[in-house]
Every structure is written in C-alpha cells, then in structure tokens.
Amino acid sequence: MTPETRQLAEGILRGNRLALSRAITLIESTKESHRLDAEALLDHVVYERSRRVREKGRLKPGNSTSNAACVADEGRVGTSESVRPLRVGIAGPPGAGKSTFIEALGKYLTDSKKLRVAVIAVDPSSSRSGGSILGDKTRMYELAKDPKAFVRACPTSGVLGGVARYTNDVVLLCQAASFDIVFIESVGLGQSETIIDQASDMLLLLVPPAGGDELQGVKKGIMEVADVIVVNKADGHLLTAAQHTAAAYQHALCFQRRKWDAWMPSVTLCSALERHRIADVWEQVCSCSDVFRRSGYLRLKRQNQDKYWVWNSLEDILVRRARESSKIKAGVERMEKELGKGTLTPRSAAEILLADFFEEQKSPTKSMAPFQQST
Amino acid sequence: MTPETRQLAEGILRGNRLALSRAITLIESTKESHRLDAEALLDHVVYERSRRVREKGRLKPGNSTSNAACVADEGRVGTSESVRPLRVGIAGPPGAGKSTFIEALGKYLTDSKKLRVAVIAVDPSSSRSGGSILGDKTRMYELAKDPKAFVRACPTSGVLGGVARYTNDVVLLCQAASFDIVFIESVGLGQSETIIDQASDMLLLLVPPAGGDELQGVKKGIMEVADVIVVNKADGHLLTAAQHTAAAYQHALCFQRRKWDAWMPSVTLCSALERHRIADVWEQVCSCSDVFRRSGYLRLKRQNQDKYWVWNSLEDILVRRARESSKIKAGVERMEKELGKGTLTPRSAAEILLADFFEEQKSPTKSMAPFQQST
Structure with missing residues (x-):
C-alpha cells in the first residue's frame, strides 16, 4: 500500500468524508494500478475497522449508543455484528419523491437521533462521465452539506457482475467510515433492485398517492420484497388520495405471501415535503430491523x-x-x-x-x- | 460419446433435420449429462464435417455448386472456407414483416436456387417453456414443412454469456448439417442485435414503409451496422410510401460513415406478401457477400x-x-x-x-x- 493510500485509509477510519469520497473515486477507476490500490485499501479498512471495534468492545462514544435505540440494538446481537451499519434499500417508481424523502429522513436522523447517515444512489443507466453525481448532490442539498451525512451516486454502467460488486464495495467503505445507517437508493428501473436486495438488510418501498387504479406504476415483484411501505406526499390536496392508496396497499398485503413469518410488512403515510410523520417511518424501520434481528432473519440474510x-x-x-x-x-x-x-x-x-x-x-x-x- | 449421440451425429452429418432438431434440444438442456453429450456431439460433427469436406475437395454434388453462384463463390476462397455457410443476420422493428420476408426469401432459395436454408430466430425475451418454438414454426409454415429448410426458435432467456454461446452453437450445428444459408433473425429488441452481429457474415435490415417521420422505429445504431437495407410491403396502397421510405434511407446513407470502404450499403424495395422482387434482394445479398469475400473483410470479420x-x-x-x-x-x-x-x-x-x-x-x-x- 502506498503512503497516499495508507493516509486515505486512516482518513476513512476516522470517518472523514473527503477521504471516503476519494476512496470511492479510486474504486470507480478502470486503471489497473488504481484497482489494486482500491482493493488493498478496502481490505485494510474493513479489517482495521472490525479490529478496532472488537478492541474497544463497543462503538466509540458519540457513535450511536445512547440516542439510537435502533442502531444500538443492531450491535447488541454480539460484538461481531456491531461492525456493520443498518443498510436500508429504498425503491419506488419515478415521481414517488425518493430524493426529498431521503433528505427528510436523513436530516431527521442526523439532527434528532445524532446518527451518521450515508446515501448511495445506484443508477445502472447512467455512465460515470454523466451528470448524475453532481445531480444527486443537488437533489439532496441539505443532506450533502450536513457534516454527519454522506451522499454519493454510483453510476453503474458497465459489466453486470462489476456493477453489483462495486455497489457492495461502496457500502463496505461506508461501514469502515463508521456510518450508522446506509441508505441504498434505486434510481434506475429494473436490474438495480436485485443489487439493492443483495446489499441491504431491508427494503423500503416509497410510493406516491395513486389515482383510480391504486397500485399503478409499482411492479408486483417489488411489492413482494418490500418490508416497509411508505406512501409519500400525504399533504395538501393529495392527503385523501394518499390515505386511499395506503388502504389499498394494506389490503393488497393481506393477499400476499410473507417473506418472513415473523414480520408483516407495514404501510405508513408521510409527507417528505412538509417533514411530517418522518418519525413514524423511522419507527417502522426500527421495528422491522428489530424483528429481523431477534428472529434470526437478519443473520440468515447477511450470511x-x-x-x-x-x-x-x-x-x-x-x-x-x-x-x-x-x-x-x-x-x-x-x-x-x-x-x-x-x-x-x-x-x-x-x-x-x-x-x-x-x-x-x-x-x-x-x-x-x-x-x-x-x- | 454414447451410441445414441453417435447416431445423432451421423444424422446431422447426413443433413437430417430431425437429428438436427434433437441435437439443438440437447444443447438447450440444462442437465449436466446432456450438456456433456451436446459438447461432445458438437465437437465431433464440426470436426467431421470439415474433414469430409477437405477429403472431397468440394461440397457434395447437388449441394450448392451449379445453381448457387453466391454460395459457390463462398467456397472458392479456399478449400478451408467452403465448410462454412453464408450467415445472414436479419433485424428490423416489430411490424416490418420479418417472418413473411424470411419465408418468401427462404422459399425462393429452396425452390429456384436449390439451396438448403436454415432459420434461427433469436429471442432473448422468451423462455424455453414459452410458446415461441411452436409460434415460430407456425409463422413460417411453408418453410417449416419444406424438406430443404429448417426453422428453429432459440429462446435465449438465461445467463448473458450463455445466451450468445448457445446461438453460435446452433449455427455450428446447421453448418455441420450442410446448410448453405443460415438466417439468424433477431426477434426481440435490444441485446439480441449484438449476438446476431457476432454470429453472422452480414446484416440485413428489414423496414416497413414509414409515415411522415421517415426513419421512425429504427434505432440509429442498427442502421449503422446494416449491410443491406430492404423496405418491405412495397405493394398495394403502401407502394408510394415504400418508395419514399427507400429514398429516405438512401439519402440517410450518404451522411453515414461506411463500415467497410469497399461496400456501400444498398436499399432495395420488395413485397414479401406478393413475393415480388425477392430475386432483387437476393442479388443484393450476393453482391454484398461477394464484396466482403473479395476485399478480405469476410475473412477479417470471421477471425x-x-x-x-x-x-x-x-x-x-x-x-x-x-x-x-x-x-x-x-x-x-x-x-x-x-x-x-x-x-x-x-x-x-x-x-x-x-x-x-x-x-x-x-x-x-x-x-x-x-x-x-x-x-
């Protein structure tokens, strides 16, 4: 490992966002020497992070112990599991308001819960040279400038296997940088859902209020794998429509086979725009995480x-x-x-x-x- | 190789269509023992076919020597190349009338030119258990029952690499069964074009007469790789529209960079339904094949x-x-x-x-x- 890479590694382990950002750029590089550097870096930080956590027995003070019941619970399973952050996949049709929602939920967590939040937007359709990196930072403006948050778009055009592995590598880097929560957002449609399912602990499906045909725009397959369903835009003149949509999803869930016996997917209303009922959404995520952890599902899924x-x-x-x-x-x-x-x-x-x-x-x-x- | 497989191999080398069909089914099987059988079979027939051709110095009498200038030319390059049939990829937007066109061209070749014609329809969207095999046989009814022709759908759902290799294996089997021409039809949209480009000697683009915006429905990328462009449905009340479309394509070709200096893609009108000007299309295919062969492009492409x-x-x-x-x-x-x-x-x-x-x-x-x- 070069001195520069070692310095980068130390930065990541201290939770430095600039170092994390530079490491992801290294992972994105197609240059052979960069690839080798990135691999050495990743190995080093993942190993070091787990060693340090084991040595201290617990996460560092200030890092998600007192204020964050949900995340601290994660750690309580055993010293081994406290290394890994809670990873929430976020999917939804275009127009559901995913960016606004992630910004609202992210700010709630950094401000009220004092948690460190990373957001990775997986977009299989965009290319590295495209504008999506800047675009995503602009979309989540408040979160991007929050010192407790990190926002990054993963433009994943390229080889199929490579796409998936790269996403997981970025999640591992966020883990090494001591983030408490990692949101993995599915930007594109189609193949990105599989990647997100393999890289997250649970899947949150965000939907907008619908018109007559209630579940429009949402592929059946996605609903079947959703653990938490959130109907966004429950505000202003859309409130009634949002309530009807929530009822329709609740109804649809009754006819659906459960992924895991111990957890019945829930439907929650919120308004990301008005930052209303964001705490309810977080409570659902925590409940789900709690059930998954206690019932052994999380361990099985991660394995x-x-x-x-x-x-x-x-x-x-x-x-x-x-x-x-x-x-x-x-x-x-x-x-x-x-x-x-x-x-x-x-x-x-x-x-x-x-x-x-x-x-x-x-x-x-x-x-x-x-x-x-x-x- | 089992006695059954050996029998199958002999059948293929004699040009037996039933044996060919059974061999393709063997290749399609996901069962491990079938896969090994299929590989051994393919190796054997490809090797045997080339050995027999080399021994006889030329193709068997009756097999595309006197009547088929185009295909015989193929063989004249050297004894080595006469083993391989002419492979024509056929692409086009839905509604261009690809099936009717292939049936018309195929029947023209088997009847007037006494050539043996194989048609492989590559459809990445359909699954093996789907109805496309039967569907395709029904689509090309006359050709399917012609003893000098062979029609088969390749439903290619599955792994990406596997899809492509499987298509090539089927082409190799048709080669071993002494077919003179292999048409590789792109049924689905999108990724199948790449497979077809890698499995064929030239690409024929079939288009329907268009309305106001002349080149609608045809992706720019496909037009750039087309070697022969055919405007179908030049009959009845569509004749004028077809003529305009042909002119528009001819015009567009002027502004397009050539794939290969020696060959300027041509535009031909035909009516597959009325079996009109099919001979013109075949003449264009032969001209293109001739230029590709003489200029060394074919050798380069095949390599x-x-x-x-x-x-x-x-x-x-x-x-x-x-x-x-x-x-x-x-x-x-x-x-x-x-x-x-x-x-x-x-x-x-x-x-x-x-x-x-x-x-x-x-x-x-x-x-x-x-x-x-x-x-």
Missing part, C-alpha cells in the same frame, strides 16, 4: 449475502485474470487458423487454452489477504 | 468472431467450473464466520478460495478436444 458477494467477486476475478492472461491471448492467436478452417469449435479451443491458463495461475501474484497476514 | 466466441466460451467454462468446485463450495461455508464478523471482505475471501481452485483444476477432467486427438 446469504456474504456468500453471494464471494461468488460474485470470484467470477469477476476469474474472468479478469483470464482476460489478462498472456498465455491465453497468445493461444487464441495461434488457433486462428484451425478456427477459420472450421476444424475446431470455439469451445474446444477454450478448453485447450484453459489448461495453459491453470498452469500459469499456480503462482498467483496476489492471494494473501490482510486476513491471512494477521492470523 | 474476430472466432476469437470472440473463444473468449466467450472460456469465461463460460471458467465460471461454471468455479460454481461446480467442491473446494470453493466448502471454502465459502468455512469462511462464513469471518465474513459475518466483518473481518474479511468478499473479495479477499474469493482470492483465498481461488488458490484452492487452481490447485484442484490442475488435472481437468476434459481438456482433450477432437482437434488434439486427431493430430
């Missing part, structure tokens, strides 16, 4: 997610190593003629090349993780 | 495609082997605790597990391809 990310990283590393293998590259050129003649199928060529590849990989350049070095 | 498929297969095999590795599976379970504690990142876990995996893979179960066995 499955950990496994998912290991497999995801594994495939990612394998494919990358193969792509970088000079033996395979040379082999493909060598086989050009046979392939052209039609005497060799691409799969047979691949099988032959893999034998060489495995030979080459017997002494991998990087297989020692900080975990191994320290035990 | 790049071969490499693409090798890499594609390689990644596919690597990921599958990792997924099947008992060492990795056991390792993931073993690391559960460290992952849960947050002392180990998923990527570090993956790096550690990969060392074991490479150890395990030093003696792969299958690395000898027929290509190696015979040389």
Whole structure:
C-alpha cells in the first residue's frame, strides 16, 4: 500500500468524508494500478475497522449508543455484528419523491437521533462521465452539506457482475467510515433492485398517492420484497388520495405471501415535503430491523449475502485474470487458423487454452489477504 | 460419446433435420449429462464435417455448386472456407414483416436456387417453456414443412454469456448439417442485435414503409451496422410510401460513415406478401457477400468472431467450473464466520478460495478436444 493510500485509509477510519469520497473515486477507476490500490485499501479498512471495534468492545462514544435505540440494538446481537451499519434499500417508481424523502429522513436522523447517515444512489443507466453525481448532490442539498451525512451516486454502467460488486464495495467503505445507517437508493428501473436486495438488510418501498387504479406504476415483484411501505406526499390536496392508496396497499398485503413469518410488512403515510410523520417511518424501520434481528432473519440474510458477494467477486476475478492472461491471448492467436478452417469449435479451443491458463495461475501474484497476514 | 449421440451425429452429418432438431434440444438442456453429450456431439460433427469436406475437395454434388453462384463463390476462397455457410443476420422493428420476408426469401432459395436454408430466430425475451418454438414454426409454415429448410426458435432467456454461446452453437450445428444459408433473425429488441452481429457474415435490415417521420422505429445504431437495407410491403396502397421510405434511407446513407470502404450499403424495395422482387434482394445479398469475400473483410470479420466466441466460451467454462468446485463450495461455508464478523471482505475471501481452485483444476477432467486427438 502506498503512503497516499495508507493516509486515505486512516482518513476513512476516522470517518472523514473527503477521504471516503476519494476512496470511492479510486474504486470507480478502470486503471489497473488504481484497482489494486482500491482493493488493498478496502481490505485494510474493513479489517482495521472490525479490529478496532472488537478492541474497544463497543462503538466509540458519540457513535450511536445512547440516542439510537435502533442502531444500538443492531450491535447488541454480539460484538461481531456491531461492525456493520443498518443498510436500508429504498425503491419506488419515478415521481414517488425518493430524493426529498431521503433528505427528510436523513436530516431527521442526523439532527434528532445524532446518527451518521450515508446515501448511495445506484443508477445502472447512467455512465460515470454523466451528470448524475453532481445531480444527486443537488437533489439532496441539505443532506450533502450536513457534516454527519454522506451522499454519493454510483453510476453503474458497465459489466453486470462489476456493477453489483462495486455497489457492495461502496457500502463496505461506508461501514469502515463508521456510518450508522446506509441508505441504498434505486434510481434506475429494473436490474438495480436485485443489487439493492443483495446489499441491504431491508427494503423500503416509497410510493406516491395513486389515482383510480391504486397500485399503478409499482411492479408486483417489488411489492413482494418490500418490508416497509411508505406512501409519500400525504399533504395538501393529495392527503385523501394518499390515505386511499395506503388502504389499498394494506389490503393488497393481506393477499400476499410473507417473506418472513415473523414480520408483516407495514404501510405508513408521510409527507417528505412538509417533514411530517418522518418519525413514524423511522419507527417502522426500527421495528422491522428489530424483528429481523431477534428472529434470526437478519443473520440468515447477511450470511446469504456474504456468500453471494464471494461468488460474485470470484467470477469477476476469474474472468479478469483470464482476460489478462498472456498465455491465453497468445493461444487464441495461434488457433486462428484451425478456427477459420472450421476444424475446431470455439469451445474446444477454450478448453485447450484453459489448461495453459491453470498452469500459469499456480503462482498467483496476489492471494494473501490482510486476513491471512494477521492470523 | 454414447451410441445414441453417435447416431445423432451421423444424422446431422447426413443433413437430417430431425437429428438436427434433437441435437439443438440437447444443447438447450440444462442437465449436466446432456450438456456433456451436446459438447461432445458438437465437437465431433464440426470436426467431421470439415474433414469430409477437405477429403472431397468440394461440397457434395447437388449441394450448392451449379445453381448457387453466391454460395459457390463462398467456397472458392479456399478449400478451408467452403465448410462454412453464408450467415445472414436479419433485424428490423416489430411490424416490418420479418417472418413473411424470411419465408418468401427462404422459399425462393429452396425452390429456384436449390439451396438448403436454415432459420434461427433469436429471442432473448422468451423462455424455453414459452410458446415461441411452436409460434415460430407456425409463422413460417411453408418453410417449416419444406424438406430443404429448417426453422428453429432459440429462446435465449438465461445467463448473458450463455445466451450468445448457445446461438453460435446452433449455427455450428446447421453448418455441420450442410446448410448453405443460415438466417439468424433477431426477434426481440435490444441485446439480441449484438449476438446476431457476432454470429453472422452480414446484416440485413428489414423496414416497413414509414409515415411522415421517415426513419421512425429504427434505432440509429442498427442502421449503422446494416449491410443491406430492404423496405418491405412495397405493394398495394403502401407502394408510394415504400418508395419514399427507400429514398429516405438512401439519402440517410450518404451522411453515414461506411463500415467497410469497399461496400456501400444498398436499399432495395420488395413485397414479401406478393413475393415480388425477392430475386432483387437476393442479388443484393450476393453482391454484398461477394464484396466482403473479395476485399478480405469476410475473412477479417470471421477471425474476430472466432476469437470472440473463444473468449466467450472460456469465461463460460471458467465460471461454471468455479460454481461446480467442491473446494470453493466448502471454502465459502468455512469462511462464513469471518465474513459475518466483518473481518474479511468478499473479495479477499474469493482470492483465498481461488488458490484452492487452481490447485484442484490442475488435472481437468476434459481438456482433450477432437482437434488434439486427431493430430
């Protein structure tokens, strides 16, 4: 690890937002040297954070003990789990008011609950060079300038596996920077929901008041995985519509199979614009988190997610190593003629090349993780 | 190879359509034993086909020599290339009349040119259990019952890499079954175009007559990769509209950068319904194929495609082997605790597990391809 990276790591572990931001930029880089730096950095901060937490036995004073019943509860499961923040996925159709809602809930938590809040907006449709990073900071203006909050857009255009892993890496960095709550917002439609489901503890579905056909705009699949449903914009002339929408969701829930026996998804009304009933929403999130934790669901879910990310990283590393293998590259050129003649199928060529590849990989350049070095 | 598979292989090499159909079903199977059978079968028929062609020096009499200038030309490049059929990708917006067009062109080729025609419809949106297989056979009723033709839908729902490789495997089977022309039809919208581009020699874009805004419904990206543009439905009251549309495309081509200097994409009118000017379309396809072949573009394109498929297969095999590795599976379970504690990142876990995996893979179960066995 370079001295610069080490400095960055120390910054993250102190909860410095600028260091966190720079580390995410490092993770986003497609440059090989940056990637290696980012991986070393991530390994180091994740390991260091858990070591420090274990040493102190508890989270540092001021960090979510007295004021935050919900988050402190998280930690009470065992010393092991207090390392990890509460991760809430937030999904909803366009126009539900997700940004305003996250700003309202985020400010409530930083101001009233003295919690440190990170917001990650996952947008599979936007590209890194696009305007979404600036756009998101503008959308959540108050939260972005709050010293107890961190807002970042993750433009995830690129390889499928890479997209998901990258989101998880950003969550891990927020964890290392001692954030108490991480909101993972699904900006795009479609594939981002899967990523969010694999990266969060629970899913909050935010919906706007609807017209005649009550559940319009919300895909059935999303509703089935929602743990907390919030009807936003329950203010002004939309109040009655919001109440009807809430009733319709409550009704729909009766006919739906539960994800987990111990928890019945709830429906709450709020107005993010008027910052009204935000405390009710937070109470629902805490109830859900509490049930998930006590019933063992959270432990099970996190175990499955950990496994998912290991497999995801594994495939990612394998494919990358193969792509970088000079033996395979040379082999493909060598086989050009046979392939052209039609005497060799691409799969047979691949099988032959893999034998060489495995030979080459017997002494991998990087297989020692900080975990191994320290035990 | 089991006796049944050997029998199937012989059937395919004789050009038997039932055997070809059964082999594709084998490729579609997700069962492990079927997959191994299918791979062995594919290797065998591709190798055997090229061996037999080389032995005879030329294609069998009756198989596209005298009547089919276009396809015979294909073979004239060298004995090596005569193994491979002409592969024409067909794309177009919904409502362009792709099925009717392929049926008209296909029947023209089997009847007037005495060529053997295979049609593969790639549909990324449909699933294997869906109705598209039957649906497609119904769509091209005349062609499906023609003994010189073969029609098959490839429902490609599933893994991304797998989708593409599977399409190429089906094309290779058609090649082994001595088809002269393979049409690869893009049924769905979006991602299927990439697959078609990697699996075909040229791309035919089929469009319907348009209204005021002439090029509506056709994505700019597709037009840029089209080699032959055909305006369908040039009949009845749509004739004038079709003529205007053709002029608009011709005009648009002037402002477009060419894919390959030697070939200027052409625009042809036809009526698939009335089977009118189908010969003109075929002439354009032959001209394009001829230019591509003479200018060296075809050789270059096929070389790049071969490499693409090798890499594609390689990644596919690597990921599958990792997924099947008992060492990795056991390792993931073993690391559960460290992952849960947050002392180990998923990527570090993956790096550690990969060392074991490479150890395990030093003696792969299958690395000898027929290509190696015979040389």
